[in-house]
């Protein structure tokens with residue numbers, strides 16, 4: 001991944017969470033509850049030593065894929081009622097509240113601990129990211145088998161693939177094959 005494809009701040013956190021799996025070639029970073037714990041602790045979304053169950057892992061992956069769908073909407077993708085329900089449930093379960101800190105700035109913080117709280121922080125990051133002017137530049141790769149999240153740093157917001165070197169060329173090759181078939 002080139003630097004231009006990687007977002008920073010809350011956008012970067014959202015991008016990193018959704019990209020914990022490479023749908024096309026693997027690996028799945030969140031393959032085990034322990035791996036989920038490690039990821040959440042490393043990104044300061046949860047304190048270490050809290051229990052993480054298989055159900056938590058399933059829930060986290062559902063939240064991740066709902067966020068992928070919401071990012072897909074930036075390029076005309078469909079958001080299904082299940083995606084919306086998953087995100088709303090994660091927000092409710094974490095008991096997100098508006099909190100003002102000492103510097104007078106407000107943010108959303110979960111009252112719940114554990115993975116529920118961590119998912120609340122992820123949803124809060126999506127909430128903040130959507131208010132960021134860079135949100136519309138967060139896109140899914142146009143390759144239907146890839147759907148990797150990339151940050152479109154191009155001047156006219158016209159990038160469609162995560163990296164031209166791989167997915168862009170793959171798409172071109174497919175179109176070429178299809179054209180060749182239709183001519184034959």
Ligand SMILES: [Zn+2]
Nearest residue numbers: 141146162167
């Ligand atoms: Zn791609």
